[in-house]
Amino acid sequence: MVNYIWLGLIVIGIVVAAIEGNLEAINEAAFEGAKTGVTICFGLISVLVFWLGMMKIAEASGLLQKLTRALYPLARFLFPDVPKDHPAMGYILSNMSANLFGLGNAATPMGIKAMEELQKLNPHKEQASSSMITLMALNTSSITLIPTTIIAIRMNFGSANAVEIVGTTLFATFCSTLVAITLDRWYRYRER
Amino acid sequence: MYTLMTTISLWAIPSLICFILIYGVLKKIPVYEMFVDGAKDGFNTAIQIIPHLVGMMVAVSIFRASGALDHFLHIITPLLSILHIPSEVVPLGMIRPISGAGSLAIVTDLIEQYGPDSFLGRLASTMQGSTDTTLYVLTVYFGAVGVRKIRYALKVGLWADFAGAVASIIIVTLVFG
Numbered sequence: 001m002v003n004y005i006w007l008g009l010i011v012i013g014i015v016v017a018a019i020e021g022n023l024e025a026i027n028e029a030a031f032e033g034a035k036t037g038v039t040i041c042f043g044l045i046s047v048l049v050f051w052l053g054m055m056k057i058a059e060a061s062g063l064l065q066k067l068t069r070a071l072y073p074l075a076r077f078l079f080p081d082v083p084k085d086h087p088a089m090g091y092i093l094s095n096m097s098a099n100l101f102g103l104g105n106a107a108t109p110m111g112i113k114a115m116e117e118l119q120k121l122n123p124h125k126e127q128a129s130s131s132m133i134t135l136m137a138l139n140t141s142s143i144t145l146i147p148t149t150i151i152a153i154r155m156n157f158g159s160a161n162a163v164e165i166v167g168t169t170l171f172a173t174f175c176s177t178l179v180a181i182t183l184d185r186w187y188r189y190r191e192r
Numbered sequence: 193m194y195t196l197m198t199t200i201s202l203w204a205i206p207s208l209i210c211f212i213l214i215y216g217v218l219k220k221i222p223v224y225e226m227f228v229d230g231a232k233d234g235f236n237t238a239i240q241i242i243p244h245l246v247g248m249m250v251a252v253s254i255f256r257a258s259g260a261l262d263h264f265l266h267i268i269t270p271l272l273s274i275l276h277i278p279s280e281v282v283p284l285g286m287i288r289p290i291s292g293a294g295s296l297a298i299v300t301d302l303i304e305q306y307g308p309d310s311f312l313g314r315l316a317s318t319m320q321g322s323t324d325t326t327l328y329v330l331t332v333y334f335g336a337v338g339v340r341k342i343r344y345a346l347k348v349g350l351w352a353d354f355a356g357a358v359a360s361i362i363i364v365t366l367v368f369g
Contacts, residue, residue: 001346002330009251017258025257033253036293037246041238044332049234056230058212061219101204112237112336119337127341128334136333136345140289140326141352146200147321153300154317159308165317171363172322176356183351187344 044108051109055094064090067097078138078181079131081121088117092135099142111139130188137180143173237336244335248327252291261287277361280312284319285357289350292325315364322356 017026058064068075068089075082075089082088091114098107114135122129128136147169154162216223255261269282277285280302288295302316326349334342 002342005346006247006251009255013251013254013256013258013260016260016263017254020259022259025259026254029253029257030250032257033250034246036253037249038242040249041242041245044241045235045238048238049231052234052237053227053229053231054209054212057216057221057223057226059230060226061212061216061221063212063215103204103208106205106208108332109234111333115333115337116237119339122339126339128339128343128345132334132337132339133343133345133348136329137348137352139333140324140329140349141356142324144321147317149296150299150317150321153303154308154313157303157308157313159313162308164309165314165321168314168318168360168363168367169321172318172356172360175359176323176352179355180348180352183348184344187348191344 047105048109048112051106052113055091055110055113058094059087059090064094067093078134081129081131082118083121086117086121088114088121088131091117095135096138099139100145107139107142111135130184133188134181134184137184138177141173141176141180143170143177145170240338241332241335244331245328248331252294252327256291256294278312278315280306281315281319281361284316285353288319288323288357289326289353292328295320295325311364311368314368315360318360318364319357322360323353326350326353 013029014023014026017023055064064087065085068085071093072084075093076084079089079092082092091110095107095110095114098110115132118129118132118135119125122132146166150165150169151162154165213223216226265283265286268286269279272282273279284295284298284302287298299316299320303313306312308314308317326346330342330345330349334345
C-alpha cells in the first residue's frame with residue numbers, strides 16, 4: 001500500500017505539473033524534499049544518541065523493569081505477544097509515558113529502540129509484527145496531555161486563553177487512540 | 193493554569209535526567225560508561241532512517257509543489273461541506289497525516305486569519321494537537337528496523353487520524369459552538 005501511495009504522490013504530482021507547465025517547480029521540490037529528509041535525520045542523531053544513552057542507564061539499573069512491572073496490566077493488554085520480562089516492554093512503556101507528558105524529543109528515540117527490540121522477537125524480519133503495528137498506532141494517535149507547540153502559537157497571536165483547547169484536544173486524541181487500538185485489534189485477529 | 197503547565201514541562205526533562213542518573217548511581221551502575229555504550233547505537237539508527245525519509249519527503253514535496261494537492265482539495269472540499277465540515281479546516285485534515293510542517297503552517301495561517309479564540313482557530317488548534325503525522329511516524333519507525341511489508345499499519349493510522357478530526361469537530365462544536 002505504501003508503494004502505491006509513494007508512486008501516486010510522485011506520478012500524479014509530475015503529471016499535474018506537466019499539464020500546467022510547472023515542471024521547474026518539480027525540479028526544485030524533489031531536491032528540497034530530499035534535503036528536508038536528511039535534515040530531519042541529522043536532527044534525530046543528537047536526540048537519539050543522547051536518549052539512547054540515558055535509557056541504557058535506566059535499563060542497566062533496573063528502572064525500566066520497574067516501570068514495566070508497574071504498568072504490566074496495561075502492557076499485557078496492548079502487547080500480548082511480548083514476553084513479560086523482555087526489554088521491549090520497558091522501552092514501549094517509556095515511549096508511551098514520554099508521549100503522554102509531551103516529551104516529544106524523548107518519545108521518538110524510545111519508540112525506535114522499542115521497535116528494534118520488537119524486531120528481535122519478529123519471526124519475519126521483512127514484515128511488521130502485530131506488536132510493531134500496535135506501537136506505531138499508539139504513536140500516530142499519540143495521547144498528549146499538553147500540546148505545547150499549539151499553545152505557544154495561540155499565545156503568539158494574542159489568545160485570551162491559550163490553554164482552553166487542552167480539554168478538547170484531550171477528548172479528540174482520546175477518540176483517535178481508542179479507534180487506533182480497536183482497529184489494530186480487529187485487524188490483528190482477522191489476519192490470523 | 194498556563195504557568196503551572198509551563199512549569200511542569202520546564203521541569204519534566206531535567207528531573208527525568210536527574211532521576212535516571214541518581215537511580216543508576218544508587219544501584220552502583222558505572223553511569224558514564226553505560227551512557228556511552230547505549231549512545232553508540234544512536235548514530236547508526238538515525239543514518240538507517242535517511243533513505244526512507246528522503247524517499248517520503250521527496251514524494252510529499254513534489255505532490256505539494258506541483259499544485260496537485262490544491263486541485264485535490266478543490267475537488268474534495270465541496271463534498272465534505274455537505275457533511276457540515278467547515279471547508280476552511282478540510283485542507284488541514286487532509287494534510288495532517290502527510291506532513292507535520294505543512295499542517296502546522298496551515299494551523300498558523302488559520303489562527304492568524306480568524307484569531308486564536310474564534311471557532312475556526314479553536315478547531316484548527318484541536319485538530320493539530322489531537323494526532324501525529326502518520327506518514328512520518330510510519331516511515332521513521334519502520335525505516336529504523338528495515339521492515340518493508342507494513343501490513344495493515346497505514347490503514348490503522350489513517351483511520352485514527354480521521355477519527356481524531358471528526359472528534360475534534362464534534363467536541364469543539366459542543367464546547368465552543
